[in-house]
Amino acid sequence: MTAEQRILDAALKVFASEGYTGATTRRIAEEANVAEVTLFRKFQSKENLLREVLLQNRDAFSTLENLFQIKEDLDLETDLHILGKNIAKVMKDKKNDGKRHMFMFMLFEEGRRRPEVAEILSSFIQMNITRLSEYFELQIKNGKMRNINPRSAALTFVSYFVYTSLLRGVFGDSFLGDSDEEIERFIDIFTKGILKVEDMKTR
Amino acid sequence: MTAEQRILDAALKVFASEGYTGATTRRIAEEANVAEVTLFRKFQSKENLLREVLLQNRDAFSTLENLFQIKEDLDLETDLHILGKNIAKVMKDKKNDGKRHMFMFMLFEEGRRRPEVAEILSSFIQMNITRLSEYFELQIKNGKMRNINPRSAALTFVSYFVYTSLLRGVFGDSFLGDSDEEIERFIDIFTKGILKVEDMKTR
DNA sequence: ATCGGAAGTAAGTAATTACTTACATATGAA
């Protein structure tokens, strides 16, 4: 692996665990096994390094796209199970020992100060919500789903995954129970609601 | 207002917007309209100041308890509407121009480095989820809710509010639509699910 | 009027940090 790539990986990792302000170029260089001066020769400044990590991972995140390519022949519930488990998997493992979702949360913090960061993050979130919305819209047209606002459904769906992965990242996996079981329970609620059928009034 | 309290308020505000590492004692003192040395005389160190802010706001947050005191005579959906809107209100306004939820997110970051912070945060989250769980358990016993895992229901419920308030905090209120309308749509999904009634298989 | 405590002013210290400069070494292509 090239020095450049090692620095980018190290930066992702250190930014994720220390935050942008908390991460020092020394620590990043150390983690990448390069001299600190090499980092500056290749990336000029810490700010620019963040930008490069962002660009590289914007594409990496976009492979989430694949997760949204759901076969239409399966039923909605099965689709969501597969999708949910894939999202959880992508957020967790990958390289950088699952630091990627922690990197994302660091972006939330940093986004409030750097408009460029906010913009990239926002476009990424919008993209995913929109893609999911379109899927729901299709399901509604196919008569497989109630006629509800598809964006609200998408927002509800991703809320769960973002929040649980935040909790797991901060407090460890023991904080919540087994991931797969939890997801199944969530999808049960998401698809069927918490009410008893006979109590549902307006549908 | 005493100098001590002004410093605590200022600290909450600056910690929330700059993060713990990013916040400087100078900025906090400035925001509180006191000399920097006064801050140190009263709180000894920045770390200790964070601890004090935390302690004070742990109690303030706990007034969320009131939001969970739901009258049993109303029906579940009405309860949730009221609860949801109250949560949204508490997260937003209050004093410190709605910085309080941003302070909470800063705690998530800081919690990964400081076990004491993680513990306070974790106990706060657990407390709220437990309280909500108990409410759901009661509703299940009263036959008003399907027999689902109450903790999962609680987790699903709070996920939505935490995530949307994070999005509003970072990207502004325009990122999502009107808060009340959004909440209504969420509760519709949460209570009734997205599926059509006739498609629900196992209940 | 005076005395004590809370607050301010001013200056400084030691550490850290992003970033630079100057020079040396290694390596692979010509």
Add this chain to the structure above:
DNA sequence: TTCATATGTAAGTAATTACTTACTTCCGAT
């Protein structure tokens, strides 16, 4: 070999930051 390029070592700079010390001012209670 030679030479360009990539990388390392070492030292330093200017700014920032948490925190301290010494002295002064303000103010309410006695």
